[in-house]
Amino acid sequence: MKDFIDDDKIQHVLDISVRPEKKRVEDVLDKAKELKGLTPEETSVLLQTEDKELINEILITARFVKESIYGNRLVLFAPLYIANHCSNNCLYCGFRRANKELKRVALTMEEIAAEAQAIEAEGHKRILMLCGEHPTRSSLDYFIEAIETVYATTNFNGEIRRINVEVAPLEVEEFKRLKAAK
Structure with a gap:
């Protein structure tokens, strides 16, 4: 089986998003609220955020996205x-x-x-x-x-x-x- 993970590309995406500016994080969160998905680069911005206030905004947005898509249901399998x-x-x-x-x-x-x-x-x-x-x-x-x-x-x-x-x-x-x- 061939390796399908491009380690260099992942590292590049992470490297370009180190310590993102507040405005960039807010822009990504606004896009996330549109419920149309994020690019790997946009996801990296959120992963690289260290500001506690912005991390709280990420959590609030994640809850909004989850509830918008799935509601309050619990699915068992x-x-x-x-x-x-x-x-x-x-x-x-x-x-x-x-x-x-x-x-x-x-x-x-x-x-x-x-x-x-x-x-x-x-x-x-x-x-x-x-x-x-x-x-x-x-x-x-x-x-x-x-x-x-x-x-x-x-x-x-x-x-x-x-x-x-x-x-x-x-x-x-x-x-x-x-x-x-x-």
């Missing part, structure tokens, strides 16, 4: 771990390659359907589907098939309406395939 095979060795993760105590499993589509039914029977309509990052044992094809399996599974209370995902970094074409899964 149930996790659905479909495979724990992983080729990475991230120290914080129990799926890491070096964890020799973990029994490695990749659920079959029948097992995934049964898990979806059990989750839905508990009243959940949203799940977070995730797996380890392994090129063959938790491939994008496997993940997409799992999504399609869950969406095709119904229970006496209905079906899962939304699947949020945690996946390995993908190329643009792979994201398109993932988005098209139903």
Whole structure:
């Protein structure tokens, strides 16, 4: 897998925003309130702000943006771990390659359907589907098939309406395939 993070570009964006002027921070906050997103450069301005008064304004603006977009709702989901095979060795993760105590499993589509039914029977309509990052044992094809399996599974209370995902970094074409899964 190629490195998709451009460290030099990130450092450049951070370097050009060191100790931003108050007016620049205020301009970025005004743009944020328009709810149309910020560029990496604008985000860097906010991250580099050290003035306590301006930091408070950033927090107030963040709350405004959050409430404008999401309101006061609380959304719950149930996790659905479909495979724990992983080729990475991230120290914080129990799926890491070096964890020799973990029994490695990749659920079959029948097992995934049964898990979806059990989750839905508990009243959940949203799940977070995730797996380890392994090129063959938790491939994008496997993940997409799992999504399609869950969406095709119904229970006496209905079906899962939304699947949020945690996946390995993908190329643009792979994201398109993932988005098209139903």
